[in-house]
Amino acid sequence: MQLGVCYYPEQWPEDWWADDAARMVQMGIRYVRIAEFAWSRIEPEPGQFAWAWLDRAIETLHAAGLRVVLCTPTATPPKWLVDADPGMLAVDANGQPRGFGSRRHYCFSSPTYRAQSARITAAVAQRYGQHPAVAAWQTDNEYGCHLTVLSYSLAARAAFRTWLQAKYKSIDALNTAWGCMFWSQEYRSFEEIDPPVGTVTEANPAHRLDYRRFASSEVAAFNRIQTDLIRQHSPGRDVTHNFMGFFTEFDHHDVAADLDVATWDSYPLGFTQDFFLGAAEKARYARTGHPDIPAFHHDLYRGMCSGANKNRWWVMEQQPGPVNWAQWNPAPLDGMVRLWTWQAFAHGAEVVSYFRWRQAPFAQEQMHAGLHRPDRSLDQGGVEATQVASELKALGLHATGDAGTERPAMHARVALVLDYPSLWMAQIQPQGADYNPMEISFSAYSALRQLGLDVDIVSSRADVAGYALVVLPAHLREDSALAARLANSGAQIVFGPRAGAKNQYLSFADGLPPGAFAALAGVQVQRVSSLPPGVLDTVNWPNRALSGNSHWREDVQLQGAEAVAHFDDGHPAVLRHGRSWYSAGWPDAAGWKQLFSRAAEAAGLATEVLPEDLRLSRLGDCLYVQNFSRSSVHYAPSNHAQCLLGARDLAPQGLAIWKLQPSA
Amino acid sequence: MQLGVCYYPEQWPEDWWADDAARMVQMGIRYVRIAEFAWSRIEPEPGQFAWAWLDRAIETLHAAGLRVVLCTPTATPPKWLVDADPGMLAVDANGQPRGFGSRRHYCFSSPTYRAQSARITAAVAQRYGQHPAVAAWQTDNEYGCHLTVLSYSLAARAAFRTWLQAKYKSIDALNTAWGCMFWSQEYRSFEEIDPPVGTVTEANPAHRLDYRRFASSEVAAFNRIQTDLIRQHSPGRDVTHNFMGFFTEFDHHDVAADLDVATWDSYPLGFTQDFFLGAAEKARYARTGHPDIPAFHHDLYRGMCSGANKNRWWVMEQQPGPVNWAQWNPAPLDGMVRLWTWQAFAHGAEVVSYFRWRQAPFAQEQMHAGLHRPDRSLDQGGVEATQVASELKALGLHATGDAGTERPAMHARVALVLDYPSLWMAQIQPQGADYNPMEISFSAYSALRQLGLDVDIVSSRADVAGYALVVLPAHLREDSALAARLANSGAQIVFGPRAGAKNQYLSFADGLPPGAFAALAGVQVQRVSSLPPGVLDTVNWPNRALSGNSHWREDVQLQGAEAVAHFDDGHPAVLRHGRSWYSAGWPDAAGWKQLFSRAAEAAGLATEVLPEDLRLSRLGDCLYVQNFSRSSVHYAPSNHAQCLLGARDLAPQGLAIWKLQPSA
Amino acid sequence: MQLGVCYYPEQWPEDWWADDAARMVQMGIRYVRIAEFAWSRIEPEPGQFAWAWLDRAIETLHAAGLRVVLCTPTATPPKWLVDADPGMLAVDANGQPRGFGSRRHYCFSSPTYRAQSARITAAVAQRYGQHPAVAAWQTDNEYGCHLTVLSYSLAARAAFRTWLQAKYKSIDALNTAWGCMFWSQEYRSFEEIDPPVGTVTEANPAHRLDYRRFASSEVAAFNRIQTDLIRQHSPGRDVTHNFMGFFTEFDHHDVAADLDVATWDSYPLGFTQDFFLGAAEKARYARTGHPDIPAFHHDLYRGMCSGANKNRWWVMEQQPGPVNWAQWNPAPLDGMVRLWTWQAFAHGAEVVSYFRWRQAPFAQEQMHAGLHRPDRSLDQGGVEATQVASELKALGLHATGDAGTERPAMHARVALVLDYPSLWMAQIQPQGADYNPMEISFSAYSALRQLGLDVDIVSSRADVAGYALVVLPAHLREDSALAARLANSGAQIVFGPRAGAKNQYLSFADGLPPGAFAALAGVQVQRVSSLPPGVLDTVNWPNRALSGNSHWREDVQLQGAEAVAHFDDGHPAVLRHGRSWYSAGWPDAAGWKQLFSRAAEAAGLATEVLPEDLRLSRLGDCLYVQNFSRSSVHYAPSNHAQCLLGARDLAPQGLAIWKLQPSA
Numbered sequence A, B, C: 001m002q003l004g005v006c007y008y009p010e011q012w013p014e015d016w017w018a019d020d021a022a023r024m025v026q027m028g029i030r031y032v033r034i035a036e037f038a039w040s041r042i043e044p045e046p047g048q049f050a051w052a053w054l055d056r057a058i059e060t061l062h063a064a065g066l067r068v069v070l071c072t073p074t075a076t077p078p079k080w081l082v083d084a085d086p087g088m089l090a091v092d093a094n095g096q097p098r099g100f101g102s103r104r105h106y107c108f109s110s111p112t113y114r115a116q117s118a119r120i121t122a123a124v125a126q127r128y129g130q131h132p133a134v135a136a137w138q139t140d141n142e143y144g145c146h147l148t149v150l151s152y153s154l155a156a157r158a159a160f161r162t163w164l165q166a167k168y169k170s171i172d173a174l175n176t177a178w179g180c181m182f183w184s185q186e187y188r189s190f191e192e193i194d195p196p197v198g199t200v201t202e203a204n205p206a207h208r209l210d211y212r213r214f215a216s217s218e219v220a221a222f223n224r225i226q227t228d229l230i231r232q233h234s235p236g237r238d239v240t241h242n243f244m245g246f247f248t249e250f251d252h253h254d255v256a257a258d259l260d261v262a263t264w265d266s267y268p269l270g271f272t273q274d275f276f277l278g279a280a281e282k283a284r285y286a287r288t289g290h291p292d293i294p295a296f297h298h299d300l301y302r303g304m305c306s307g308a309n310k311n312r313w314w315v316m317e318q319q320p321g322p323v324n325w326a327q328w329n330p331a332p333l334d335g336m337v338r339l340w341t342w343q344a345f346a347h348g349a350e351v352v353s354y355f356r357w358r359q360a361p362f363a364q365e366q367m368h369a370g371l372h373r374p375d376r377s378l379d380q381g382g383v384e385a386t387q388v389a390s391e392l393k394a395l396g397l398h399a400t401g402d403a404g405t406e407r408p409a410m411h412a413r414v415a416l417v418l419d420y421p422s423l424w425m426a427q428i429q430p431q432g433a434d435y436n437p438m439e440i441s442f443s444a445y446s447a448l449r450q451l452g453l454d455v456d457i458v459s460s461r462a463d464v465a466g467y468a469l470v471v472l473p474a475h476l477r478e479d480s481a482l483a484a485r486l487a488n489s490g491a492q493i494v495f496g497p498r499a500g501a502k503n504q505y506l507s508f509a510d511g512l513p514p515g516a517f518a519a520l521a522g523v524q525v526q527r528v529s530s531l532p533p534g535v536l537d538t539v540n541w542p543n544r545a546l547s548g549n550s551h552w553r554e555d556v557q558l559q560g561a562e563a564v565a566h567f568d569d570g571h572p573a574v575l576r577h578g579r580s581w582y583s584a585g586w587p588d589a590a591g592w593k594q595l596f597s598r599a600a601e602a603a604g605l606a607t608e609v610l611p612e613d614l615r616l617s618r619l620g621d622c623l624y625v626q627n628f629s630r631s632s633v634h635y636a637p638s639n640h641a642q643c644l645l646g647a648r649d650l651a652p653q654g655l656a657i658w659k660l661q662p663s664a
Helices: A014-027 A052-063 A079-084 A111-128 A154-168 A171-178 A205-233 A252-256 A268-274 A279-284 A292-302 A336-346 A380-395 A420-428 A437-450 A480-489 A515-521 A589-603 B014-027 B052-063 B079-084 B111-128 B154-168 B171-178 B205-233 B252-256 B268-274 B279-284 B292-302 B336-346 B380-395 B420-428 B437-450 B480-489 B515-521 B589-603 C014-027 C052-063 C079-084 C111-128 C154-168 C171-178 C205-233 C252-256 C268-274 C279-284 C292-302 C336-346 C380-395 C420-428 C437-450 C480-489 C515-521 C589-603
Strands: A002-006 A029-034 A067-071 A134-138 A238-243 A261-266 A313-318 A351-354 A414-417 A455-458 A469-472 A492-495 A523-530 A537-540 A546-558 A562-567 A572-577 A580-583 A585-587 A614-619 A622-627 A642-645 A655-659 B002-006 B029-034 B067-071 B134-138 B238-243 B261-266 B313-318 B351-354 B414-417 B455-458 B469-472 B492-495 B523-530 B537-540 B546-558 B562-567 B572-577 B580-583 B585-587 B614-619 B622-627 B642-645 B655-659 C002-006 C029-034 C067-071 C134-138 C238-243 C261-266 C313-318 C351-354 C414-417 C455-458 C469-472 C492-495 C523-530 C537-540 C546-558 C562-567 C572-577 C580-583 C585-587 C614-619 C622-627 C642-645 C655-659
Touching: A002 A313, A002 A380, A014 A029, A014 A052, A014 A380, A029 A052, A029 A134, A029 A351, A052 A067, A111 A205, A154 A171, A154 A205, A171 A205, A205 A238, A205 A252, A205 A420, A238 A252, A238 A313, A261 A292, A268 A279, A268 A292, A292 A313, A292 A336, A292 A437, A292 A455, A292 A614, A313 A336, A336 A351, A336 A380, A336 A614, A336 A622, A336 A655, A351 A380, A380 A642, A414 A437, A420 A437, A437 A455, A437 A589, A469 A589, A480 A515, A492 A515, A492 A589, A515 A523, A515 A572, A515 A580, A537 A572, A537 A585, A546 A562, A546 A572, A546 A589, A562 A589, A572 A589, A580 A585, A580 A589, A585 A589, B002 B313, B002 B380, B014 B029, B014 B052, B014 B380, B029 B052, B029 B134, B029 B351, B052 B067, B111 B205, B154 B171, B154 B205, B171 B205, B205 B238, B205 B252, B205 B420, B238 B252, B238 B313, B261 B292, B268 B279, B268 B292, B292 B313, B292 B336, B292 B437, B292 B455, B292 B614, B313 B336, B336 B351, B336 B380, B336 B614, B336 B622, B336 B655, B351 B380, B380 B642, B414 B437, B420 B437, B437 B455, B437 B589, B469 B589, B480 B515, B492 B515, B492 B589, B515 B523, B515 B572, B515 B580, B537 B572, B537 B585, B546 B562, B546 B572, B546 B589, B562 B589, B572 B589, B580 B585, B580 B589, B585 B589, C002 C313, C002 C380, C014 C029, C014 C052, C014 C380, C029 C052, C029 C134, C029 C351, C052 C067, C111 C205, C154 C171, C154 C205, C171 C205, C205 C238, C205 C252, C205 C420, C238 C252, C238 C313, C261 C292, C268 C279, C268 C292, C292 C313, C292 C336, C292 C437, C292 C455, C292 C614, C313 C336, C336 C351, C336 C380, C336 C614, C336 C622, C336 C655, C351 C380, C380 C642, C414 C437, C420 C437, C437 C455, C437 C589, C469 C589, C480 C515, C492 C515, C492 C589, C515 C523, C515 C572, C515 C580, C537 C572, C537 C585, C546 C562, C546 C572, C546 C589, C562 C589, C572 C589, C580 C585, C580 C589, C585 C589
Parallel strands: A002 A029, A002 A351, A029 A067, A067 A134, A134 A238, A238 A261, A261 A313, A313 A351, A414 A455, A414 A469, A469 A492, A492 A580, B002 B029, B002 B351, B029 B067, B067 B134, B134 B238, B238 B261, B261 B313, B313 B351, B414 B455, B414 B469, B469 B492, B492 B580, C002 C029, C002 C351, C029 C067, C067 C134, C134 C238, C238 C261, C261 C313, C313 C351, C414 C455, C414 C469, C469 C492, C492 C580
Antiparallel strands: A523 A546, A537 A546, A537 A562, A546 A585, A562 A572, A572 A580, A614 A622, A622 A655, A642 A655, B523 B546, B537 B546, B537 B562, B546 B585, B562 B572, B572 B580, B614 B622, B622 B655, B642 B655, C523 C546, C537 C546, C537 C562, C546 C585, C562 C572, C572 C580, C614 C622, C622 C655, C642 C655
């Protein structure tokens, strides 16, 4: 458990650098991310590199004993590059090239920009790849931010045609897969196919899905060019990329396959304001953030670099105070920065790195807080980061080697499957205006957490053996390989609505939904309804408990399953078949908890009813108790536990750490 | 009364066709609509026709004894045609051509596309025009769907200039008619005039109205090319087009003038979700649809092919289950498909044709239910269609000859006038953000229906003699010919607000509103107010009844009329002058019912206060009692009636048919 | 105090003109504004002028004894001019030229259009500049209406580059000022800089601010060409321009510097419906308008032509009835036109000129009422204008000389500073989706008015000496010159939140906010929060009074100030330091009134708690009591006052005028 920070030496007088570095060390920071976005400073004129300042910056940090995370500056191609090659620009859905003057204006499919990206990556990696201070690399920055994955440039069109040709081989195969006889959409050659944009009404969903898949693969290919070059010139260093929150425009599992460590940028208050929560929840969590938003992503990104990389992950950017980019930007309550940092560690983060060392007084992000204010004074985030560093040291949790060398294990017995193509399918054909697959995934996750369960969020390719409970809240994609692994896993399995409903071309699964999951679930979905706001069904549970259903419901035929809960009109709402559970609707929080309590009990997992906005995490042999509520809360773990930090009574924004004894 | 179905043989394995046909016959279906959207299958390469599959499909249906409704495939020009002539594409308000990849991407004004449309129409009509199975033709599909009537292409610009020249002869006449001295909008020649789009603020309303008139006439002209060719090559067959719900982009009466039968596509749940109802009503009617939405259109389209065609009409597409295209798409309650079908028959439909035989598992409409599910199993809609067919047969109502040969008569004594140019006028200058002329027309219609009255919806050119009550809820267009017919009709006349307010150029009517209707109404409108949400006036009626007013109110000067009801501040809200009634505001349902009750009484029409969501229709000598509510309802007609189906107690979604005795 | 009217002779038969003129005189009107928008009538073909009709129109008015306000017609370039030079069109943010067919389609930066504008201005000024009837000139019409200040044409781009070069001299200076090292935004030359539009995410705020400054200066430069020509050809006449309500796209103080008289167009009901009021207030004030909307602008525009011009101002367009352009357009209650007219006089207007003499029955504004209806009958606005004229005459307030020669003085002791660059700063980086700097300025103003205070709204360059209380509700721009004047003024000073937060490049003020105001305010702002809807803080005042806070709050460090009021969590909400008060949040009406009551008391100003929607104005030796409420109200001034009009009991929409005695 180590702390880091994002630092932009080019934005500050050089005579501040050494002092900044000394104060970082004093604060307990070990990692410093630099050079992100610095292309125009590194190469102010085409082909003329200005390394001197960056040499000195790295030397300054190195001299202070800090470890450097170096970035490729490709998220911000400079103006001279854009003017020399306007064809490199991404093109929006209206056919307008996206202009220079902010960031991420490039098209992932541009061959000329890929060459430029390789050129600058190689140049930076060659110069600093062997530098002893350089511990890790970050490629680019936040791929896709500001919705830049989908581009409709001529370059993208050409690449899409090539991609389709490679996938389908013959145009007849594509016409069949897409159902092009519908509405006379048939093509005679791949050269006739355009991006699915600008159509009079909805474009063909298979066409749209393939464009999403194509665009996602372009991101991965773009990234791979950089990771290959970095590994060539800077062997032994970790390579990472900083992912985002609730972002689904590309398949993160594909990009992560080329990384050593997954990192992500955690802005709990911004995400609370900008995503699907209702107005009342946005107000309620305005200053704390929804407690499960960071946790959800921690568990998601922990699962990114799975397999050989053993689930290594960091928070690359941790919100240190109010930000500038959400619809509303409140300041976190005092104590939240500390709590978020500990929450990340409790979910297994190797490093929590704050964005940013000091608030910039100029340009787009000037209203984004840092650990320090623009006048160099310590801001509240800095106070709390200092406190965390002290606590880590006092508890002996502060790693002394490089990140990843010493890591306590997570032992989640629950897996939640998140599958990007399934998300795309629901986004392309939501069938109801508010059917958001990320929202239902998050609501299922939150219910699990409210029951005190630790959760791994895994890809559909994950080995689910060993889990006691596997949840698929929004797995629309028919997936017979996963079905087979689930069948063999011995786990209790919970399917959300629409599971397995679609084949890989976003057509109906063979037979009817849930397709490949039908044998497991023991149901056949015969009809679906998306429900307008205000249509709320009651779900009746055997213990007389009631829960609510909205957004969606399905009429199912029992094919072996039995009904566990019913809608008011007697139709089955939740079904059970052997080890499988199926939700024929979109449950509210109470409904998810009813369902998961039963499934967990069947799986032999203990659940508990936690006080509101209290959360538990188990890491190594410790239990981390986190109070996100605005009230004091009492929480006592088993008698055998030893309190390392905090106490049974947790103040608002309070934390307790307990060392658990092996159970008798 | 006969059933039909929409069928797409090209979407299914050929070895299913004969079985499908046999099951259609078994279900009681007589009409099958085919070949819609099949251009790329009929002409896969330019000029190379592939008739064989369609020959076999028609033969298969013919062999089973089914009657075919053949379609021209012009709603979906194939990709090769678009690529060969990109100028055929419609162009949107931002100047962007609308792309290939869905449907309706053509510009009605493109001379080259008109030629292509004529070519394919002639080819299909020549090949199948004399085929004994072919009973009727449908031109294109849903003209204007996805807002495709208005195009801003160069072809449209040229055609508009020609149209203006033909209309105004001299540019001075146009400048005067449009009031172009206002804001220096004067033109020196027709060649200076552009479509009214892209202006800094509102374009000249007369300019906009003429563009609407022009675009509407382009639709009619496009359609007429097809109807002429079909009649030439397929004499004796009915020619129709399938219109849509709440759609106002062209003058349907003009297109209908070239048809034998009007048909429309009835999706009660989709229309309930997508139009002007409030959130509470959308939730309330989510699974039944608003009861008056289908009825309104049945009565509208019954009036389309008036005169020589004797009001022939069908439902060409009947919603059979959940659809895919509305904001939310709930499933209908069991029984609704049966009730909707009977409701259409009760309003005089010759044929009710379901969309579609089987749900497609692929492409854009894969979430649109059919009579069967994608796996060929019978869906709920199919169950209910089968039931209707049985009931028709049991009651002897199933026609045995071709559609239109045996038809019981409607006897509506109430006419509601719907005038497309008037709708355009209110849309161009609503004067209040929520002034929707279709909404006020529908609310007046619904109030009439809640009073138990049968209604004909007629054009402004209709002969209103013989009606006891004529209602003009939104007839903004000054219309002295109609005024004269109303004066001579002997009917009670109810004018909604803004009646007669505008002349044909969308300028003020001579004198002040209600212009040509002033002598009838006995009022002069001196000032109008559009009212923001939350401004609700109370209307006081002589019997101490109260109703509400919102959206709009007028200050009127009495010129012979007397005030029947007053706003709270004493201003007249409803006026009466001889046989005319004038509403100086936008009444709520209670207000319309107060007004219509009085007018009906004066007209000698009996009204009744029906149970909520119960509706009555009289056709021939039968009374059809329809329960759209979610509760059981008791309704007993006069003692002399004989119950043919159902009973006095109607279950939810229930129907009763009573044979009425001639009154004593 | 005189009345005027806007008249368009070209829109009426010539044989009506003399009668119209006679009736104007009879009604008590003295000023007639003409020739606005008449370019196509003045110059129907390029270079061919048609003066005869305008000669006759002016002679007709002159013969009746009316004074003419002549307009340049440049807001409506005719079609032939646009076709000859399409490059003159403004270009929108998507790169689309804005089309002909309404008005204001020109780009302020077009050199060719500037030449055309000068040509037509010179032609009109040469012909009529010395005419004895011509008393004043209006340039163009409502600069910027329909958001036409910002244009992204090639002409604008070129002019912007030139403007930047003149401002920054070197590209390095620009890169530094804008913080271009952030995100590699550095430029190598001015020729690389584009307008800040079409970027992937927010463009650089300094770039955006400079574009706003540039665009504003283009408006002023465009106007100056006209004022110079008019002064050359028509010496001795007043030159004005008619400004708008709540309009902030250019710096009005800069344009006003070239005018003799500021005028504005007052539409109280339209502004009430279209701006930031909530739905409940829009409904409540639907028929009266918010009482402070006209007052705010009267006080704003009175301050426009300050200095040598002694605050001369008119209402050029007074709403006479319902308008056509707001979201909803109710009719004013009877009496409101009279009350608005008197309100303007009570705030110091020289002339109140109604828009328009007669409602046009055609074209875009046909639903905009006039003093007469389209049929020439007198409308309610005309009735009330006639009444005002009579009252003026009866009271001896009707000026007999030309406007501006006899003017009673205002004696406001309160100044509210409104600074356009500060408004732009908050608009560019609001930091919360609903942070509207005009809204907070208006809410502060309204609270002052509710306390019975007269207010001058002044520019940041104003001499604030002599005021007892100076309020800066939204002065984001650091302003050391103003700070010095405030320090020397002796006035109590109230700072709203964000005061002085930004330097001239929209970067952080040196040190931290409130920057140059820090020494006065005695606080340092260390952190800010924008608050989502539903987050409402309570503010506790020493007298146990409570008020509310929303939208915004700041964490401040006391640097000499003391806390006057506190948020519920104990943080300071309002601070006081010597003569300065600082609001660390966005107060509700109660909060503003608490704060201003205290500051006014400290300033020796008497406040009173007025009945709801009653307002007071003092002009010369008179007190004008205005009842905007829908109830009767009793208001008695001091015993020594003499009632000139009205009484202590004011009917709804009622007015009383009292002659005040010099206090004992």
